[in-house]
Amino acid sequence: MGQDVRRRRAAAERLVQDLETGAVSRRQFIARATALGLSVPTIAGLLAACGDDGGGSTAGGSTAGGGTATSSSGGASGVEAVAAKVYPDGITSDPEYKGPNGGSRVAFLPPDAYDGTDEHGIRRWVCYDFTADKPYRIAFAHFSAKWDLSVEMAARAERAIKAMGCEPLIFDNNFDADQAIKNVDLIVQQQADFVVEAQIFPDANKAIYKRLEAAGIPSGYFAVEGPDGALFEDAGNLRMCTALGEWLGEYARDNWDGQVDLVMLAAQPRAGAYVAEREVGYRAGIKKVLPDLPDSVFVEFDSQGLLDESQKKAADVLTAHPDAKTILGCGSNDDAAVGIVRALEAAKRADTAAVAGQAGQASAVEELKKPDSPFKVSAFTDIETVPWLAAIGILELMGGEVAPVNFLPFYLITSDNVGDFPPQAGTLA
Amino acid sequence: MTAEPSTPIGRPEPAGGGGLALIGRLAAAPLARLAAAYLLLAAVFAIAADHFLTTDNFLNIGRATAVFGIAALGLTVALIAGALDVSFGAVMSVCGILAAERIAAGDGAAAAVAVALAVGVGLGLVNGLLTAVLRLDALIVTLGTFSIFGGWAFLHTNGAPTPASDDAFARIGRGETLGIPTPVVIMIAIALVLAVVLRWTGFGQRCYLVGDNPRAATLVGIRAAWVRAAALAISGLTAAIAGVVMVANAGVANAGEGERQLLNAIAAVVIGGTALAGGSGLIVGTLLGIAVLGTIDNGLNLLGVSSTWQDVLKGVIVVFALVLDRIRRRDA
Numbered sequence: 001m002g003q004d005v006r007r008r009r010a011a012a013e014r015l016v017q018d019l020e021t022g023a024v025s026r027r028q029f030i031a032r033a034t035a036l037g038l039s040v041p042t043i044a045g046l047l048a049a050c051g052d053d054g055g056g057s058t059a060g061g062s063t064a065g066g067g068t069a070t071s072s073s074g075g076a077s078g079v080e081a082v083a084a085k086v087y088p089d090g091i092t093s094d095p096e097y098k099g100p101n102g103g104s105r106v107a108f109l110p111p112d113a114y115d116g117t118d119e120h121g122i123r124r125w126v127c128y129d130f131t132a133d134k135p136y137r138i139a140f141a142h143f144s145a146k147w148d149l150s151v152e153m154a155a156r157a158e159r160a161i162k163a164m165g166c167e168p169l170i171f172d173n174n175f176d177a178d179q180a181i182k183n184v185d186l187i188v189q190q191q192a193d194f195v196v197e198a199q200i201f202p203d204a205n206k207a208i209y210k211r212l213e214a215a216g217i218p219s220g221y222f223a224v225e226g227p228d229g230a231l232f233e234d235a236g237n238l239r240m241c242t243a244l245g246e247w248l249g250e251y252a253r254d255n256w257d258g259q260v261d262l263v264m265l266a267a268q269p270r271a272g273a274y275v276a277e278r279e280v281g282y283r284a285g286i287k288k289v290l291p292d293l294p295d296s297v298f299v300e301f302d303s304q305g306l307l308d309e310s311q312k313k314a315a316d317v318l319t320a321h322p323d324a325k326t327i328l329g330c331g332s333n334d335d336a337a338v339g340i341v342r343a344l345e346a347a348k349r350a351d352t353a354a355v356a357g358q359a360g361q362a363s364a365v366e367e368l369k370k371p372d373s374p375f376k377v378s379a380f381t382d383i384e385t386v387p388w389l390a391a392i393g394i395l396e397l398m399g400g401e402v403a404p405v406n407f408l409p410f411y412l413i414t415s416d417n418v419g420d421f422p423p424q425a426g427t428l429a
Numbered sequence: 430m431t432a433e434p435s436t437p438i439g440r441p442e443p444a445g446g447g448g449l450a451l452i453g454r455l456a457a458a459p460l461a462r463l464a465a466a467y468l469l470l471a472a473v474f475a476i477a478a479d480h481f482l483t484t485d486n487f488l489n490i491g492r493a494t495a496v497f498g499i500a501a502l503g504l505t506v507a508l509i510a511g512a513l514d515v516s517f518g519a520v521m522s523v524c525g526i527l528a529a530e531r532i533a534a535g536d537g538a539a540a541a542v543a544v545a546l547a548v549g550v551g552l553g554l555v556n557g558l559l560t561a562v563l564r565l566d567a568l569i570v571t572l573g574t575f576s577i578f579g580g581w582a583f584l585h586t587n588g589a590p591t592p593a594s595d596d597a598f599a600r601i602g603r604g605e606t607l608g609i610p611t612p613v614v615i616m617i618a619i620a621l622v623l624a625v626v627l628r629w630t631g632f633g634q635r636c637y638l639v640g641d642n643p644r645a646a647t648l649v650g651i652r653a654a655w656v657r658a659a660a661l662a663i664s665g666l667t668a669a670i671a672g673v674v675m676v677a678n679a680g681v682a683n684a685g686e687g688e689r690q691l692l693n694a695i696a697a698v699v700i701g702g703t704a705l706a707g708g709s710g711l712i713v714g715t716l717l718g719i720a721v722l723g724t725i726d727n728g729l730n731l732l733g734v735s736s737t738w739q740d741v742l743k744g745v746i747v748v749f750a751l752v753l754d755r756i757r758r759r760d761a
Binding site: 144145146147148150151269270301302304306307308311312313315316317319320322338342345346347361362363365366367369425426429 | 689
C-alpha cells in the first residue's frame with residue numbers, strides 16, 4: 001500500500017515537471033492526473049501555479065483575486081470542454097463582506113467566465129463544463145412551477161447536471177415551506193448525493209438543512225441563505241445594491257450637482273436579514289459617491305417586493321415630502337422599483353427622479369425600454385449561472401474544497417443595453 | 430345613493446318624524462355610525478399627520494384603493510344576494526392576463542377591455558350556473574373555481590409575466606379624467622350604477638329578498654338560484670374591470686396578482702356593513718369601507734407606522750366589524 005502511494009507520488013511529480021516544461025498539454029495533464037487519483041483542488045492548484053498555456057477553454061479572469069483552474073474531463077457526458085473554475089483557487093477573503101452568515105470565505109464567479117453561446121443563444125459558462133468522477137444524483141428543488149424564471153432555472157439545472165455526467169432530480173417547492181420540507185423527504189428517499197435548494201423561507205432552509213444533514217446528504221442554498229456554514233450562492237445583495245447605489249449617486253452628481261432631496265428605499269423588512277442587505281447596499285453606494293448626503297433624506301418603507309404595495313407607500317412618502325425635487329428611488333426588486341416609478345408619475349414628479357431595481361423582472365424590462373422613464377438602472381443576473389451551485393456541490397463530492405459563499409456575476413442594465421441581455425425565461429422550459 | 434334601503438328589506442324602518450327624530454334615526458343607522466367613525470379617523474390623521482388634509486393625498490387614497498374597491502363593489506351585490514364570491518381574485522388575474530395578451534397581439538385597448546369584460550362575465554356566470562344547477566353554496570363553488578381559474582392562469586402563462594405596453598390601455602390604470610385618477614372615476618361610476626340597480630330595479634330588490642330569506646323568496650315566485658347567478662355574474666364583471674385597471678397600471682400582467690386583493694376587498698365589504706349571510710348591505714357602505722381601509726393605510730404611512738402594525742390594526746377593525754354584524758343580526 002505504502003509502496004503504491006510512493007510510486008504514484010513519483011509519477012505525479014514527473015507529471016508536474018512535464019507540465020512545467022510543456023511536455024504535456026493541460027488537457028493531457030488533467031487526464032493523467034485524474035488517473036493518478038489527484039484531487040480536484042490539487043489539480044487546480046497545480047494548473048494555476050503553472051500558468052495558462054491556452055490548452056483548456058478560457059475560464060476568464062477573476063474579479064476578486066481568485067485564479068482560474070481546470071478540472072478533469074471524460075466520463076459519461078461526452079462534453080468536450082474541460083475547463084472549470086475550481087475553488088479554492090478562486091476563494092478570496094473579503095474584509096468588508098462576511099457573507100450572509102458571517103462566513104469569511106467568499107468566492108466570486110468572474111463575469112467573463114463564459115465561452116460563447118450555445119444553440120439556444122444561452123451563454124455557455126465554462127464553470128460547470130466538466131464531468132464528475134461518478135454519476136452523482138443531484139437534486140434541484142426550485143422555487144415554484146408558478147414562476148417562469150424558476151421553471152427555466154430547473155430546466156437549465158437539469159441540462160447542466162446531465163452535462164456534468166450526473167443524474168438530475170428536479171423538485172417543485174411551490175413557494176411553500178411545507179412543500180419544500182416534504183420534498184426533502186422524497187429527496188432522502190431517492191438517495192440524492194447533493195441537493196440544491198431554492199425556496200424563499202430562510203427558516204425553512206434551516207429545517208431542510210437539518211433533515212438532509214441527518215440523512216448524510218450535503219446541500220447548497222440559492223438566493224435565500226441556509227444555516228451557518230451551509231453552501232450558498234447568489235449575486236450578493238450587498239455588493240449588487242452597493243453598485244446600484246453608486247450608479248444612482250453618480251447620476252445625481254452628474255445631473256443634479258449632487259443635490260438629492262429624497263431617497264426612497266422600497267424595502268422588504270419581513271424577508272429577513274439577507275434581503276435587508278439590499279437597502280444597506282443602496283445606502284452605502286449612494287453615500288460612497290455623495291458622502292455629505294444627510295441620513296435624513298433616506299426614507300425606507302415596506303414594499304413587500306410588490307408593485308402595487310410599493311406604489312401606495314411611495315405615493316404616501318411623496319405626500320409627506322412635498323418639497324423634495326430631486327429624488328432617488330431604490331427598489332428591493334424591480335417590481336418595487338416600478339411601484340416607485342408609478343407613484344412618481346402620478347405625483348408628476350418623475351422628471352427629476354432616478355430609480356433603480358434589481359432582478360431582471362418583466363416590469364423592469366418594459367420600463368427600461370422607455371427612454372423617458374425615471375427607471376434608470378437594474379441589476380440582472382444570468383439565470384444560466386444558477387446551476388453553478390450544482391457544480392460546486394459536485395466538486396465538493398469529488399473531494400474538492402469549496403467556498404461556503406459563492407457570488408454570481410451581475411450586470412447593470414440601462415435603456416442602452418437592455419436589448420442586449422440574453423434571453424432568460426422561456427428558452428429551455 | 431343615500432336613498433338605498435339602510436335596513437334589510439322586510440324589516441321595519443325606525444319610526445320617524447321631526448328634526449330630533451331624524452337625528453336619532455341617523456345616529457341609529459349603521460351607515461351614519463360608519464360615516465361618523467370615518468370622519469373621526471380622518472380628523473385624527475389630519476391633526477397627527479402634516480400632509481394628510483390635502484387634495485393630492487385624498488387622490489392618493491383613491492388611487493391606492495381603486496383596484497380592490499372596484500372588485501369589492503361587485504362582491505357587495507353578490508353578498509347581498511347571499512353568494513359569497515371568493516373567486517374574484519382569480520377572475521381578476523385571468524382577465525388581466527387576457528387583456529395583456531390582446532395588447533401584446535396588437536389588438537388595441539378597446540378589444541383588450543372587451544375580451545376581458547366578456548370573460549369576466551362568463552366566469553361569473555360559470556360560478557352562478559354551478560351554484561344554481563348543483564344547488565351548492567356559492568362559497569364552496571367559488572372556492573373551487575378560485576383554484577381552477579387561478580391554476581389556469583398559471584398554466585396558460587407558465588408563470589411568465591405578460592407585458593401590456595399600450596398608451597391608451599395604460600391610461601385606464603394611470604391616466605386622469607377631469608383631474609381625478611381614472612381608476613377612481615371608474616370605481617365611482619360603477620358604484621353609482623350598482624347603487625341604482627340595487628335600489629331602483631326589481632333585480633336589486635330580489636337580491637335583498639333572496640339574500641335575506643331564500644326560502645321565502647322562492648315561495649313568492651322568485652327564482653332565487655338565478656338571482657344569485659346574475660349577482661355572481663356582476664361580481665365577475667367588476668372583477669374583470671378591476672383586473673384590467675390593475676394590469677393597465679402595472680404595465681404587465683402576472684398570474685396570481687389578483688388573488689392578493691381578496692382580503693382587502695372582503696374587508697371593505699364587511700366594514701361597510703354588508704352582512705356575510707346576505708340580505709343587507711349598501712354600495713355606499715362599501716365605499717365607506719374602502720375609504721376606511723385606504724385612509725388607515727395612508728394615515729399610518731404618513732405617521733411612519735410599520736406595515737406590520739397596519740396589518741394588525743386592519744385585522745382588528747375587520748374582526749370588530751364582524752362582531753358588530755353578528756350583534757346586529759342577533760338583535761334583528
